[in-house]
Amino acid sequence: MQKLLPPxxxxxxxxxxxxxxxxxxxxxxxxYPYNLVGLPFVLAGLLLAAGAKKTFVHVGTNVMTFSEPGKLVTHGAFKFSRNPMYLGFAVSLLGAALLFGAGIVSLVCWLGFIAITDRWYIRFEERAMREKFGSEYAQYCCQVRRWI
Structure with missing residues (x-):
């Protein structure tokens, strides 16, 4: 099941x-038309995720979730969130839930995404980061929150 990548x-x-x-x-x-308030969230979330990925590519570190981390990135969006790509996806999905009328089903899907991301992807990545970067990563965790 590790092969299911976040995107x-x-x-x-x-x-x-x-x-x-x-x-x-x-x-x-x-x-409608009040559900259109979700559109800026969809766009902002996707821009945040794409910008964070671009930062990884720019510094030449690994973007793939289940591969060994290459570098500890602490600038750009990573100054405010340890997981801006996941945060961007979550914000985008919240926007989609609003666009779909904020029905209970769409909100449950959104919460499910957050739970799976937090408990599966992020926990896996944090363990790998602690092993590779030790006290440097621990200090970063003290300064920057997991989500926001």
Whole structure:
């Protein structure tokens, strides 16, 4: 199951939200045009995730979740969140949930994404980072929160 990379979980969650909201006759808490408030969240989240990935590429470190970490990145968005790519995906999915009318089903999908990301991906990565970077990573963890 380690082969399910975060962008694929993001897409699976997004598609599940859409299909469940449209196939089930779900009560929408936010109706058109008010649901469009989700659009800036979708865009901002994707920009945050893409910008954080670009930072990794720029410094020449590994972006792949289940590979050995290359470098400890602490600048850019990583000054504010230890996981800005995951945060960006979560913000984007929240925006999608709002666009889909903030039905309970879409919000549960969003929370499921956050739980899986936090308990599976982030825990795995933090363990690898502690092993590779030791006290330097521990100090970074004291200064920067996991999500925001």
């Amino acid at each position: 694929f979980l993001y897409l699976i969650t997004l598609i599940s939200m859409a299909l469940l909201c449209w196939s089930l006759d779900v009560n929408h808490l936010i109706v």
